[in-house]
Amino acid sequence: MLYYSYTVIAAFDETDVRRVWIVSDKEYSGVYDQLAISDDGFWICKDEHSLSLIPADVSLPIQEVKCCDQDGRELSIQQVKLTRQVMLFMLYQIQGSIRGISEGGRQMNETSFWQLIDQAGNQEEPNEWLRDALLKKEINEIVDFEFMLQTFMHKSYLSSLWAAAYILMDGCSDDTFDYFRGWLIAQGKETFEKVLDDHEYLAAHITEETLDEEGYPQNEDLLSMAIEALTYIKTGDDEWDDEVHDELLDALEQKGLAESDGIELDWEEEDLPDRFPKLWERFGENPLGEF
Template sequence: MEEKEFWRLIKEAKEQGEQEEQAEWLSELLMERGIEEIVDFEAILQQFMNMSYTSRLWGAAFVLMGGCSDDAFDYFRGWLIGQGEEIFHKVMEDPEFLAEYIDDDHLDEEGFPQNEELISLGLNAYFLIKTGDDDWDDEVHDEYLQALEEKGVNPISEIEFDWEEEDLEELFPALWERFGEDPLPQE
């Protein structure tokens, strides 16, 4: 799978309804295509997850949600990728774009800019093909990680934050004006 196909699938998934329906549609499609496609999709997804693992984007997410844990930032980046190629790249270029982009139509059904389903669908689909269900299996998980490693997926390194909480208003004036005093909910 190439990046162009990845983004086409993300776009088509968005047309399937809410995040849960999107993930279900993508999972079923990838399972029909087989193990190699699941691993390819996940490798590209992880490439964009790694690309978006930046201090600046985490700061923007922190302003949006009035705080942002490690897990919330993972789900936020899944949400961002799920918005499609154009929005992903616009936000990566300038996280302040989120101030004009975010509205109820772009959030999950609970008002969150988070998409846990997208970042877990590859592993779940892999489990379903290998074991018949999506219950955790250490051996299958290790096999999955090995397949991703063979595709060049490496774990991300730690972030050194280049901001403090008190810097965020100055770093993200448009986001702060819209969300600083009234942040979006987070899990």
């Protein structure tokens, strides 16, 4: 039984909640069909065209949203199949736009960022798990995640690390170096910091299990997790949205994320065997890729 202000919400059957009882002298008093339950709270039918979210956070009021299609036409409850996609779209209507999101709401700090990365790394499908985990977060937290990710991308934007990646894969383009650093961040804080301190640690760390399906140290998907989650929440689909992207950039700028300066490579290919002997011994003649 959950206590919600002067209202008591009683929901039964932990695995399949179908009804919600609200006992109160307020207008919401009554018995409602339970459409869905999530970390955010209970979704119930209020009338033919409205859904209400009863937040899990008992300090928040009941929130009401209208069921509409993408053109703003009202839909009846019978027309709405309440999938997670619909719930997220409606949650965006409740939570508001991304602008100004640095104020209030839950925050994600460096510790919680790395905890999330570590949790994902323990899953059978890390990227899918992380994507689902972000979709359950508040908008503030998703932007904080992207802020942390970009901070560590900037920190690892090093000429010497580019050289190490070049050895591993027998070449490394600009995009590939981005995907490599995404992979490095996905290895967790301990590995990330060890590799930045000593790039040759990669020779000991890399195994078949740490690489992608094609046998490369790359993780392109991690770099788009936040924008995909925000787009899904705001628009209800996965299609790229310029407005959401611009709002995210504005929010990151408000948080103080600086653009990364370009770097000049201070090495030539012929220098690499002497500069990174351990990496060259393992990967110089046997680069990664295509198991």
